[in-house]
Amino acid sequence: MRLRLQVNGSQREAEAREHESLLTVLRERLGLWGSKNACEQGECGSCSVLIDGDLVCACLVLAGAAQGRDVRTVEDLAAGEHLHPVQRAFVDAGAVQCGFCTPGFIVATAALLRDNPEPSDAEIREALSGNICRCTGYGKILEAVHRSAAQGYTS
Amino acid sequence: MTLLAGGTDLMVDLNFGRKRPEHVVAIDRVPELAHLERNGHVRMGAGVTYTRMLAEDVGSAALREAARTVGSPQIRNVGTLGGNVATSSPAGDTLPVLAALDAVVVLRSKQGERRVPFAHFMTGPKKNVRRADELVIGAEWDDAGPAQTFMKAGTRNAMVIAIAGLALVVDRSRKRVGVGLGSCGPTILRASQAEGFAAAIFEAHGWDRHLTPSEAELKEFGRLVATAARPIDDVRGTAAYRRHVLAVMGERALSRVWSMT
Amino acid sequence: MTIAPPKTRLRGVVGESAPRADAPPKVKGEFVYGSDLSREGMLYGATLRSPHPHARIARIDVAAARAMPGVRAVLTSDDLPTREKFGLMRADQPVLATRVVRYVGEPVAIVAADDPEQARLAARAINVEYEPLSAVTDPVAALQSAAPKLHDPKDGNVIEDVRVVHGDPDARADVVVEGEYEVAMQDQAALGPEAGLAVPGPDGSVTLHIATQWLHEDLRQIAPCLGLPEEKVRLVLAGVGGAFGAREDVTLQIHVCLLALATKRAVRMTYGREESFYGHVHRHPARMWYRHGATRDGRLVFVRATIVLDGGAYASSTFAVVANAACFGGGPYRVPNALIHAVGAYTNNPPTGAMRGFGAVQSCFGYEAQMDKLAAALVIDPVELRARNALENGDRIVTDQQVEGSAPVAEVIRRCAALPLPPQRSSNDPLELPGGAGNLTHGEGVKRGVGFAVGLKNVCYSHAFDDFSTARVRVERDQGGVVARVHTAASEVGQGIVLVCEQIARTELGVQRVIVETPDTTIGSAGSSSASRQTWMTGGAVLAACREVKAELVTRARGRRLDDVDVAELLDTPVERVVTHRHRPTEKRNDTTQNDGHVAFLFAAHRAVVDVDVDTGLVKVVQIATAQDVGKAINPLAVIGQLEGGIAQGLGLAVMEEVQLKDGAVRNASFTDYLLPTMLDMPPVVCDLIEFPHPDAPYGAKGVGEPPTISSTPAIVAAIRAATGRALERVPVRPDDIVFGASSHSGWRVAAGDDPRGAERVR
Ligand SMILES: Cc1cc2nc3c(=O)[nH]c(=O)nc-3n(C[C@H](O)[C@H](O)[C@H](O)COP(=O)(O)OP(=O)(O)OC[C@H]3O[C@@H](n4cnc5c(N)ncnc54)[C@H](O)[C@@H]3O)c2cc1C
Ligand code: FES
Numbered sequence A: 001m002r003l004r005l006q007v008n009g010s011q012r013e014a015e016a017r018e019h020e021s022l023l024t025v026l027r028e029r030l031g032l033w034g035s036k037n038a039c040e041q042g043e044c045g046s047c048s049v050l051i052d053g054d055l056v057c058a059c060l061v062l063a064g065a066a067q068g069r070d071v072r073t074v075e076d077l078a079a080g081e082h083l084h085p086v087q088r089a090f091v092d093a094g095a096v097q098c099g100f101c102t103p104g105f106i107v108a109t110a111a112l113l114r115d116n117p118e119p120s121d122a123e124i125r126e127a128l129s130g131n132i133c134r135c136t137g138y139g140k141i142l143e144a145v146h147r148s149a150a151q152g153y154t155s
Numbered sequence B: 001m002t003l004l005a006g007g008t009d010l011m012v013d014l015n016f017g018r019k020r021p022e023h024v025v026a027i028d029r030v031p032e033l034a035h036l037e038r039n040g041h042v043r044m045g046a047g048v049t050y051t052r053m054l055a056e057d058v059g060s061a062a063l064r065e066a067a068r069t070v071g072s073p074q075i076r077n078v079g080t081l082g083g084n085v086a087t088s089s090p091a092g093d094t095l096p097v098l099a100a101l102d103a104v105v106v107l108r109s110k111q112g113e114r115r116v117p118f119a120h121f122m123t124g125p126k127k128n129v130r131r132a133d134e135l136v137i138g139a140e141w142d143d144a145g146p147a148q149t150f151m152k153a154g155t156r157n158a159m160v161i162a163i164a165g166l167a168l169v170v171d172r173s174r175k176r177v178g179v180g181l182g183s184c185g186p187t188i189l190r191a192s193q194a195e196g197f198a199a200a201i202f203e204a205h206g207w208d209r210h211l212t213p214s215e216a217e218l219k220e221f222g223r224l225v226a227t228a229a230r231p232i233d234d235v236r237g238t239a240a241y242r243r244h245v246l247a248v249m250g251e252r253a254l255s256r257v258w259s260m261t
Numbered sequence C: 001m002t003i004a005p006p007k008t009r010l011r012g013v014v015g016e017s018a019p020r021a022d023a024p025p026k027v028k029g030e031f032v033y034g035s036d037l038s039r040e041g042m043l044y045g046a047t048l049r050s051p052h053p054h055a056r057i058a059r060i061d062v063a064a065a066r067a068m069p070g071v072r073a074v075l076t077s078d079d080l081p082t083r084e085k086f087g088l089m090r091a092d093q094p095v096l097a098t099r100v101v102r103y104v105g106e107p108v109a110i111v112a113a114d115d116p117e118q119a120r121l122a123a124r125a126i127n128v129e130y131e132p133l134s135a136v137t138d139p140v141a142a143l144q145s146a147a148p149k150l151h152d153p154k155d156g157n158v159i160e161d162v163r164v165v166h167g168d169p170d171a172r173a174d175v176v177v178e179g180e181y182e183v184a185m186q187d188q189a190a191l192g193p194e195a196g197l198a199v200p201g202p203d204g205s206v207t208l209h210i211a212t213q214w215l216h217e218d219l220r221q222i223a224p225c226l227g228l229p230e231e232k233v234r235l236v237l238a239g240v241g242g243a244f245g246a247r248e249d250v251t252l253q254i255h256v257c258l259l260a261l262a263t264k265r266a267v268r269m270t271y272g273r274e275e276s277f278y279g280h281v282h283r284h285p286a287r288m289w290y291r292h293g294a295t296r297d298g299r300l301v302f303v304r305a306t307i308v309l310d311g312g313a314y315a316s317s318t319f320a321v322v323a324n325a326a327c328f329g330g331g332p333y334r335v336p337n338a339l340i341h342a343v344g345a346y347t348n349n350p351p352t353g354a355m356r357g358f359g360a361v362q363s364c365f366g367y368e369a370q371m372d373k374l375a376a377a378l379v380i381d382p383v384e385l386r387a388r389n390a391l392e393n394g395d396r397i398v399t400d401q402q403v404e405g406s407a408p409v410a411e412v413i414r415r416c417a418a419l420p421l422p423p424q425r426s427s428n429d430p431l432e433l434p435g436g437a438g439n440l441t442h443g444e445g446v447k448r449g450v451g452f453a454v455g456l457k458n459v460c461y462s463h464a465f466d467d468f469s470t471a472r473v474r475v476e477r478d479q480g481g482v483v484a485r486v487h488t489a490a491s492e493v494g495q496g497i498v499l500v501c502e503q504i505a506r507t508e509l510g511v512q513r514v515i516v517e518t519p520d521t522t523i524g525s526a527g528s529s530s531a532s533r534q535t536w537m538t539g540g541a542v543l544a545a546c547r548e549v550k551a552e553l554v555t556r557a558r559g560r561r562l563d564d565v566d567v568a569e570l571l572d573t574p575v576e577r578v579v580t581h582r583h584r585p586t587e588k589r590n591d592t593t594q595n596d597g598h599v600a601f602l603f604a605a606h607r608a609v610v611d612v613d614v615d616t617g618l619v620k621v622v623q624i625a626t627a628q629d630v631g632k633a634i635n636p637l638a639v640i641g642q643l644e645g646g647i648a649q650g651l652g653l654a655v656m657e658e659v660q661l662k663d664g665a666v667r668n669a670s671f672t673d674y675l676l677p678t679m680l681d682m683p684p685v686v687c688d689l690i691e692f693p694h695p696d697a698p699y700g701a702k703g704v705g706e707p708p709t710i711s712s713t714p715a716i717v718a719a720i721r722a723a724t725g726r727a728l729e730r731v732p733v734r735p736d737d738i739v740f741g742a743s744s745h746s747g748w749r750v751a752a753g754d755d756p757r758g759a760e761r762v763r
């Protein structure tokens, strides 16, 4: 089936099977490999994207149902070499190890700070509890979120 | 025809190749399903998400507490009441609340509308009386006041499927106690003996008064809650633990709502 | 002669918390992991796996699968180019099951098709007739003479048998404590699934892009199974989404190459999460019987232990895991007399192998529980008891090897114990209490406990293994000026070896711009990213190569100091050196395991503070404090990242992570039921890095990766014991264990130190 999707501000077309998730289409059909697939069941958050501004797991979105919506992926954040403040903070805080969870955390953090620019530790932990990181133990991720908050993440 | 709301149950089945429906109809943008109305009586559309339950006053404190325990923000942003009801997993977290509230599930098809009390809705694990051509429109219940709570046990502090869940509703104005139990039987169970026991105490002390129940009363209530369970051993927990923790939850729930008026 | 430009201070030298060069592409989503690889027109692979723990294959019918649309190849053992088997330390595993299957999940057939759905459906359409055989899933039972033999009948299911006999194992002591302990099966659960892309060459060769821990070892196992000489197989490291031991063994490597060679097309294979649980080895479950004796004033007199490790259906690295469990089974203590008998058994469970902590995790859980029992029996503070027995420089561990270089055991204990405790609980917010979002307690039933544990492990490979790493360092001039290029085959799995190489090269060469090239097999082996060894080994190789390069630059400078010249001027031709670095030799294990089998030792201490809801049996870890002997922190931020990440895995094993098996099948092969700690489960970590440089290591830097995972688990369990008074002899601790004090006895009686082949059934 032929899909028309609005991804990162541009209109994209792709061929997909009826049962395929938005994650599969983003990755395998549109070459947007930034959203990761680590579980395909909503348990890890590696595939986090924004749909009409809502933070969701792309693996749980039927690609066909995303038509006519505004899809934003991790690829939307940096402007060329210029990192988004949340990305910068993750780099600087040492919040990246293997990096497989990172795109999902970046998108989830950007969504959190948009809604709550100065979150407490407890608020960050609850807001990011759907993103699993197996490498860092989360300490540096927490720090990265505070850092980007302090820098005013939209700058 | 397979319906798709938030997709948080259905997509897992698609991703794992367990289902290959011919047609999927997305109902996540149907405005009627997103309605929410309360003025003594609550009518919640099937399309109301957990995030909305947390953000808005949904006419049930227990339902909000249940919503907060569901999955993660990503799941709560899209997962819906209707999906939880239609899936009818014994571990569905809104379901013990609907049971305790004596809620009615509203179904609709071309033939018309049916209203099924939640107590008669679920018939087994992931089984219910909904016919294939019926849509869950939503659920309705009487606003039962503030004396209610939900809790669930799981070995992780977030994003965990319940080993056991409990909702307690004390409707002081209608003089009714409802106890719904999740993950401890093939369907959501009501602890009717425990309900009767608590109702009798309220009756004796006065429904609208603050009272501190005795240790013995709390214990007995917990015991009666546990006896209502029909748990099994599974990968998430043992039957023995489920019984035990239900008793603890029952005790704690009752001691929490006692002072809520 | 031109005047050298003034030198700017170098940024990102050894000792600084430099940011990772691979972090910007990772935060942008541009870093290419194994599962992100693709080629125009590539095929997709799928695997059919055994549903039985033990069965004879009567017949395989692939006709239907071959006839399906889009299917390009269906291979069973009949189609393999050779009968070669593979395996990390013993080649006992068939590429595809031949005649028998020995575990649930064993690969039986592989398929390549035009799209993943077709491949999956075709694999499902293969018809295999099995005749089930009786399965052995209890490792102690597997060791008894009556058990069916799963491999060569001579060995009776024993993969490895290690005895440590030290001093007089029959020594008597004033106070004796004993216990039986269990460690369940843990999964590495690296977030990046197994993935590889095989591209066939026109000359019958194949290039494999693969996420792995050790390119050269993969090559050694892959080439013979393809029936190709090693020159015809080239491996290139793809981005690795975590490893933790799970990528030490071959998983889909051979399969994807076979499919590429059979179809003459590029083929990608990626495991989904469920298949990943079946596709890679897990941590060895362990049963341990321990007996400790001490004098009345708290000096250890003896340690006796019997340790049975479940190796599963194939050997993998069980040999070395068993040796580690035995060698470090006395802990970081002065133990004058010991008898430790560790055995690894073949069973029909999924194969087990490397996971962070590698054998040391299991025995640490046993001996640290014993130390607490001893402290209770002697009425001595548990921290004090540990300090009293702490190994010092020049002391011997139970393998009779002297600890040299640095042994700050007393120091890690003292400094860990001195770290600030968290404040008393002040909040009744359920999110900060046991049960978290479940809203179970607002403070009811919550008790606080504090626990302490210390661990010991080796760094690098042991027992005469020829352990080396190769590095090529090239300094040259390009448009951007002077650049140093570092090429090794060391796998960056997330741990930060790229940083180590870069910072060492920058520091040694005084060159700001350092590029660490993609690892592949065109250079010599770097050994595995395991055993906490890459800093020591590949860091050491880079250091040595840099020093040779620098010597050449000095020669070219003809008597001038390098600081005074513009190095670019010396680089009309590049300078390149390739160095193979070895650590000092170690000895082969002897009969009693009494010799210098290891290179050096790592130590860490952990203190855990937990809140336990004693009525519901749920736990919230409140804080972990740790002091670790790191030698030298080449990049302190990266070291802390290793500590925190390792602790999170230790926490997982303590309270939630278990691969549950039933008749050999995994019951929870998903992230819904195999629970990993979330941000709400992981508490703040306070750490103290202890830097006593080791004379043989680059800049004195010992490895840091494993110790955080070793003693964090027993520390947390000790804290739960303190809060609940329960014995808790098993990890993960389940709510039942806290609520009911359920015992987890194996049903076998063995006197600690005895041969488990003589175990007596008691239930
Ligand atoms: C990671 C993760 C964590 C989760 N955690 C929890 C948890 O903690 N507690 C919990 O209870 N659940 C949990 N779930 C399950 C799931 O999120 C809930 O059951 C959710 O309410 C399903 O709603 P949905 O809108 O996403 O349903 P969908 O997946 O869209 O639909 C589910 C089923 O219901 C049918 N359906 C949906 N809407 C209607 C309707 N209006 N009328 C008729 N049929 C309909 C669909 O056809 C489908 O069969 C979790 C799921 C995931 C992936
Ligand atoms: S891949 Fe979507 S949540 Fe894990």
Ligand code: FES
Pocket: A095, A096, A097, A098, A099, A100, A101, A102, A132, A133, A134, A135, A136, C191, C241, C242, C494
């Ligand atoms: S950095 Fe590896 S999973 Fe988070």
